[in-house]
Amino acid sequence: MSSTEHIQVRLNGKDRDITFGHTVQSLLEAIEINPLAVVVELNRKILDRDRYSDFDIREGDTIEVVHFVGGG
Amino acid sequence: MTTTDLGATAEVSQGLDNPLEIAGVTFTSRLIVGTGKYATNQIMVNAIRASGAEMVTVAVRRVDLDRTREEAILHHLNPEEFFLLANTAGCHTAEDAIRYARLARAAGFNEFVKLEVIGDDETLLPDVQATIEAAQTLADEGFKVMAYTNDDLITALRLEDVGCVAVMPLASPIGSGLGVVNPYFIREIKRRLEVPIIVDAGVGTASDACLTMEQGVDGVLMNTALAAAKDPVRMAHAMKAATISGRLAFLAGRMKSREIAVPSSPEVGMLD
Numbered sequence: 293m294s295s296t297e298h299i300q301v302r303l304n305g306k307d308r309d310i311t312f313g314h315t316v317q318s319l320l321e322a323i324e325i326n327p328l329a330v331v332v333e334l335n336r337k338i339l340d341r342d343r344y345s346d347f348d349i350r351e352g353d354t355i356e357v358v359h360f361v362g363g364g
Numbered sequence: 365m366t367t368t369d370l371g372a373t374a375e376v377s378q379g380l381d382n383p384l385e386i387a388g389v390t391f392t393s394r395l396i397v398g399t400g401k402y403a404t405n406q407i408m409v410n411a412i413r414a415s416g417a418e419m420v421t422v423a424v425r426r427v428d429l430d431r432t433r434e435e436a437i438l439h440h441l442n443p444e445e446f447f448l449l450a451n452t453a454g455c456h457t458a459e460d461a462i463r464y465a466r467l468a469r470a471a472g473f474n475e476f477v478k479l480e481v482i483g484d485d486e487t488l489l490p491d492v493q494a495t496i497e498a499a500q501t502l503a504d505e506g507f508k509v510m511a512y513t514n515d516d517l518i519t520a521l522r523l524e525d526v527g528c529v530a531v532m533p534l535a536s537p538i539g540s541g542l543g544v545v546n547p548y549f550i551r552e553i554k555r556r557l558e559v560p561i562i563v564d565a566g567v568g569t570a571s572d573a574c575l576t577m578e579q580g581v582d583g584v585l586m587n588t589a590l591a592a593a594k595d596p597v598r599m600a601h602a603m604k605a606a607t608i609s610g611r612l613a614f615l616a617g618r619m620k621s622r623e624i625a626v627p628s629s630p631e632v633g634m635l636d
Contacts, residue, residue, distance in 0.1 A: 304426045323429060329436065330427055331470040336463075338470045356426065358467050360437045362408065363423025363453050364398030364538070364565075364587030 299351040310349065317344035320357070330359045375608055381615060384583050386560050387476070387508040387529035389447065391418045394577065395607040396449065396562065398587025402596060405440040411590050412446070414600035419447040421478055421587070423454070424464050443473055449510065451478040456491070458498035465502050477502060478532070478564075480512040488538040492519040496526060503527030512564050515549040517556060524557050531557055532564035532585060535576055539588045541568025543575065550579045570599075570606035577610025578618075 297312040310319065316339060320327045332339045333356040334347055349355070375381040376392045383390040397417040402408035412420060422437050441448075450468030452461040458481060465477040479499055483491030490513050499509045503526055510530040511523045520531045533553050536542035543566060544550060554561045560582035567573050567586045576584045584607055593599035 304429055306429075325427060325429075329438065331424075331467050333467065338466055341470075341472070357429070358424050359427050360422040360448070360450065360468075360471065361425045361435045362399040362402065362405075362437050363451055364400045364421055364585075 299349070301349060301352065302354045304355070304357055314349040315345050316347045316349065316355070319349055319355070320344065325357060330357050332357055375612065381611060384560065386510070389476075391447070391583075393418050393604075393607075394583040394611055395573075395604060396421065396564075396583055396585040397590060397600075398585070399437055399441065400587055401591040403591075407596050408591070409440055411596040411600040412441070414597045414604065415590065416604045417446075419449050421449045421451050421585070423451055424468050447476075448473045449476050449478050452480050452498075453478075454482070455480065456482050456494075458494040458501070461494070461498040462501055465498075465507060466505075469507065474508070475506060476508040476510060476529075478510050478512060479528075490514055490534075492516065495519075496522050499523055499528050500526040510562065515546045515553065517549060517552050520553045520557055520561075524559050528559060530560045530562050530582075532562045534565040535563050535572065535584075536566030538565040540566055541572075541589060541592075542566055543568055543572035544579070547575065547579050550576070550581060554580050554582075567603075570602040573603050573606040574610035574613070577607055578614050580614050583607075 298309040299312050300307055300309055316332055327344055335354050339347060376383050383392050384394050393416045395415055395417045396419045397412055397415050398421045399408055428435060452464040455461040455464055461479055461481045468477055469475060479495060481491045481494040481498055482488055492514055495511055495513055499511050502509050508529045510532055511528045512532045513519050513523060515533045520533060523531050533550060535544040550563060562583040562585050563576045563581050564585040567576060567584060567589050573584050590596045590600050
């Protein structure tokens with residue numbers, strides 16, 4: 293397949309087409325998120341920040357990217 | 365632990381009060397504040413500084429990937445300056461609350477969590493059964509759980525039993541500003557538990573904070589009372605003073621009240 297192959301994932305509650313071949317690390321970089329400022333859950337499993345490059349994004353993955361906001 | 369020089373320390377340094385200690389972490393301020401609902405981030409930061417609070421609550425939410433709003437709290441609050449207490453606000457089940465607590469801990473600041481499991485959307489009253497269940501799991505996983513709960517003694521005792529490091533009964537419903545609706549049960553909870561008691565939610569104005577601290581509890585947590593005041597920074601100064609006032613009045617021990625007048629000046633030595 294060509295390098296333009298896309299897969300569908302669910303990212304922060306929305307279906308998104310992304311290019312095939314991303315790791316969590318490269319996906320965060322592609323969407324301009326500072327990996328150190330967020331916590332990532334991949335298919336309900338919280339990922340170790342130091343290992344984002346070890347996780348490949350696959351078709352149908354559910355990814356949650358969270359951070360701290362104001363709250364009481 | 366970072367201490368502020370905002371005056372809350374004065375009572376401790378003068379020997380008038382002891383620091384608040386929660387699971388081995390000491391705080392010179394007995395006021396804990398939330399970071400939600402402020403009109404601007406700058407007002408929030410100014411109000412929090414004015415309050416003298418060292419511990420501040422934050423919530424865990426999805427990053428807005430469309431960047432329609434700037435919301436990351438740590439762009440505005442320095443985690444070196446404040447002790448971050450992540451909450452599980454918005455969670456309605458033990459499972460969700462546990463998930464949010466784990467996400468918060470993965471952010472890497474500390475193992476504390478303000479556990480909150482809502483049982484009813486109209487009153488935002490806690491689901492105490494789910495709260496106890498989540499508290500047990502989280503405490504077993506090494507979390508320092510500060511549990512938001514009802515003003516119910518038995519629930520408070522159970523939360524202590526399962527390993528909570530602080531129990532946080534409400535003064536009145538979240539965001540209501542109704543003040544302490546049940547001071548007797550707040551006192552009973554304080555009297556019966558060993559862990560710190562922080563009254564959380566319902567404080568509306570300075571007299572509420574003062575009355576809360578006069579019950580003998582260890583601290584008070586508020587958000588809306590500051591954020592929804594016309595002048596949050598001025599209200600923060602008022603809440604700081606009220607929290608200290610109520611605490612010192614409790615420690616000082618109030619006079620007995622009685623329904624008759626007793627003169628303050630001598631009754632002898634009056635002129636004919």
